[in-house]
Amino acid sequence: MFSLKKFRTIFLFSPLVLVFFITACSDDENKDNVEKIQTILVSVDSDVVYQTVSGFGGANMIWGTDYLTQDEMDLAFGIGEDRLGLSLFRVRLSSNKNDWAGLVNSIKMANERNAKVLASPWSPPAEWKSNNSINGGGYLLEEHYADFVDYINEFIQFMSDHGAIVDVVSIQNEPDWAVSYEGCEYTVDQMFNFVKNHAGNIEGAEVLAAESLNTNHAYTDDILNDATAVNNIDIVGGHLYGGGLTAYPLVYEKSKELWMTEHLMNLDSGNHPENWTEDTDEEVIWDETLDMLEEIHATMTFDWNAYIWWYIRRYYSFLGDGEKGTDRGTILKRGYAFSQYSRFVRPGYQRVDVSSDGGTVLKITAYKGEGNIVIVAINSSEYSSKIIEISVPAEVSSASAFTTSVNHNCQKFDDILTDDKIIVELPGESITTVVLK
Template identity: 60%
Template sequence: MLGKYKSFISKIICISVIFLNHSCSKSEDKIDEKENASVSFVENSLPGGELSSQAGIARILVESQSIEWQITIGDVIEGKEFISSVSPADGGSTDSNEKETQIVSVRYNANSSLYINKQELILSSLDGTIKETIVLSQESILADAIQISLNTNSIYQTISGFGAANGIWGSYLNPSEMELALGMGDDALGLSIFRVRLPSDKNSWAGLVDIIKDANSRGVTVLASPWSPPAAWKTNNSTNGGKGVDGGARLLKEHYQDFANYINEYIEYMASNGAKVDVVSIQNEPDYEVDYEGCEYSVDEMHDFVKNYAGVITGARVVAAESFNTKHSYTDAILNDADAVNNIDIVGGHIYGSGLEPYPLVATKGKELWMTEHLLNLGSGGNPENWTEATGQDVIWDETMDMLNEIHTAMTYNWNAYIWWYARRFYSFLGDGLNGTTPGEILKRGYAMSQYSKFIRPGYVRINATSSSSDVKITAYKGDNKVVYVALNTGNSSYRLVVDNLGSSDTAQSYETSLNKNRESVILQEENGQFNMLIEGKSIMTVVMDME
């Protein structure tokens, strides 16, 4: 960084108005052969110290005689540009020998960084014979310090990834949307898990081949979830769920083996076409009766299917039971059965209404724990008027902070993966053209999700991390010779984060998303073995330190 870090202990404000090339000596400056022509800033009107970190106006006097002048905004000496305008920007006269004094208003923007800003202001005569340059200095923001402590030797779960779903019944993501969602380019989100539908109609399988291959080419894990078995194998003879149907909509016992074979056939079909399915589910939300595509299983039925039939599924890992709010009853029976537990690899669940809590039995049995679906959309599923193109960005950001808090909590509870609902939706990561969004545009919620997905890659391990403030929540990870920590500031105030440099470089990279920032990047410079960075209120920051 250009600016030298300003001590937060010292309360001394140094005068930082500097005169450069000051040339207003009456004996040396002559204008149109007038001995008394002159122009200069009035010294006692100049700021006596650093300007406030808040936006404001500095008023400076310009004294002139027999000369016309102008003021221009000059170069940045340290930090960032902060002078926004000067008014008036010119003045003076050659028609009078009387001295004139003009008040000049210098507007400046707020400084929200930990570093002082310094910028030139240049006063010059229009004939070019006089030039005076001063440097205005602006203080850095004052923020309470929070100590972040990391312990790379204290490890927890391995991360499988962060993801979202393809279009399930509507159109699939197009190639450019796939690049934005799953790519690792500068503008991409880096999602590492891609959830697709396992259709109940074999005629729909072919349409998924190319998009699965696209995900494969990026090293992204593909999860396929069925919403329903084929209609002929169900009690209601329909792919729809059992809402309002006597007896519900269940897979007939005599077709358990058929459906296990069907799942296996789907995996084999994709593989034969060069598309790899990494993980398959038994059923999406078996505990939730719906009037669209769905199928219900009781706890006993799910246990029976997994124990006695799911063993034939090969070529992909198996997840169960994807219940509506991760009901442990659906998977406790499986995990505690010596035979059934061998037929699954992952316990998956959704967190609608509840379900986000520790589940230590999963790790005890050597399985992974995935959150495979959730969404937040201001309740617009029940009332579409809740979210319109007029909805304020501050309202949307507050709910996005709820999503980020969910992810943080899932990580601290040792969940291995977090998968959002649709990747492309007005309340998701990419715009769909509805409710004020632009198709294919990365939305604020996408940038927020990428604070995890882009920097915490599959195979990274969570490490111990603590914060000295309850406002700032911390998780940290290591992998690929990097240490990555994510700070979620749930408070309204900005803070200065202080963390020891655990890496081999004297620089680190921070990325921040807030109401006004979209994964904004800053290179951090080590000072006395530590990195200092400013995190805004209600924002998320990811810091990457190289260990090589």
Template identity: 40%
Template structure:
């Protein structure tokens, strides 16, 4: 029997965790509260024998419509693993309906990202107009399925021939929505029929296949694919967005041995007409984003992909909304905690003590050597003092990595500040922060 080392801890009381959701959802701004200390004999328990999903990675979307594609320097900042770089490893790009004249614009970006180890997801917003029943890039439905399958294969071949291989191919972005930009509507039956008929040949082009990137991750669009053994063999990744819904576990995906991808989300209600409404609104939304990352991991997602990587509410500023173009934001650093310290690891059970205050969440991960990373999100105004942890071993050493939210788009109070810690003495978790503990097994 293993000996578990139980330690005591001291926590501060937290304000209620702000609500979070899609870009069209309101996030409540929490006020400051006075710090009240609470004592407990129970620790945060890490159980490495209880395993969940393997984490594939984190990243975001190339910036094609907004402006120019991401530069080499920006890609290096986002996907590099050196000092001051963020360590992301998944890049999403758009498949233009205009063919090679547009495809060539993303070749350099994809090449650079792949040189740094990135996995590339390619998503179409619409088929070419000649393949649709309304002959428009907006709305309508696919009329020529043979032509569309051929078009997708031609895109994959073009990118391969130009040294910019695509790893995962999606068949449609948000097939459910009614909008006035590039789009195409599909029913669950149409997605099922397309994957059944063309899935094998698309995968034979050298890619994994994804469906269906519903805006609210409606399982009605993907359950039929998974429940049919023949069709399930034609799809590798089940993807979707979480705008107003879909942030739930999906056991059927894991049961069928498929990958569970969250492929798009963003939060930008802290601004109105690109003007920040208040410092508190930004900080609250930053923390809602960090909490969303922990939630996605706790719900079993293998991959998390943000919307535009370069935008004033994203990972790099673009010069709008008080941001500085190409500079890393608080959100960029928050995502880096997960990219650097969860990617490639298996999530394990992390149990907060019964009655733990609101405003704190935790996930834990182990690597092949048995080392543990614990990612803590403190969404409150209070420092959590002397947090102790129950481990299945006595740590050889531990390092604390801290990022604290700023109150302007161009400010992060602490970026990825590292320090050695002694776990026996407890660990402080800063207010409005993401804290990662890197725990080395003997």
């Protein structure tokens, strides 16, 4: 049976089109070439532009006050070596005003690191809900819609008065998910009513809706199709629990952005703690990390503008928290993997066209910004390494590759540019980012 062993890639550049060939060879090229060599043509056209990337990020601790320290913020939002380069920071808009002051410093630290801040409420104050509780099972009473808008505005202004800037506010975290903990439910009609008749009075921040559990378009279709409501939001946001990973052309028809604002993968250890211990095989963790990377790839190809993971600091996340064998204040493998996007595909970069006649051998996206071309390639195959050869156009003065795999942590390869070629190795089950300047 044919087995993919090596890939050779040649990039050919013109002012408009970047083209490269991937050649797949058999396991043993010296065995009389019994198996046919497969050649895959892939082209990157930097003149064909899709969405503008708003960023990649993660969430603050939502409950409690053990927020990220100064050093952890540096690890998370710095863009240098051994930094994650996050550019979006999600926080909780608490239903208790007494919590607000404790959040100020975290938002200020994110502002100082040029991160955009999204504040999401889990519940309005209890007295405005049908069940008189901040917990789920109740909804915001219509006679208090205006009160809640005033509450959101007061939060934004409170933070601003203390030097902390909130860039985006959500209406409600997961309005379509009944929970026993802090939450609030909205029907599709209730969300539409709130946005159309009240969200336009939110001041000082962009407005995001509807953050449904699996980006249920029913929660935002009517909003986007209504001449009044559509002007009261700036961003359509949603989560990817159990679905929702698809294109949403109506968002772009209405000149809005599409953000993925929460997802997590943790080997289901929240419900089954035995699934993740300090002895969990790193290959098992890495396989799930590849699932996360392929999901990010899919959101980009479906024209989403942003991807925000759940907690930044957690044993299953980007920074260790001291549990399940992790050390607090250190970057975890999943963090290095995420940084292959977040560190190099910066806010304002534009995704550009990539086409291939080779099926799904590699999952590739490309971006341009700040004079750079950035190519992100996921090799999820179990087969051995691929070799990429890239011919260098005159306008490229430097090239670097960065790889994360089971054996690499965003490892930089500077010696890939020799004469008129760039040579990059893509290990099996890896993600590699190539930066051309």
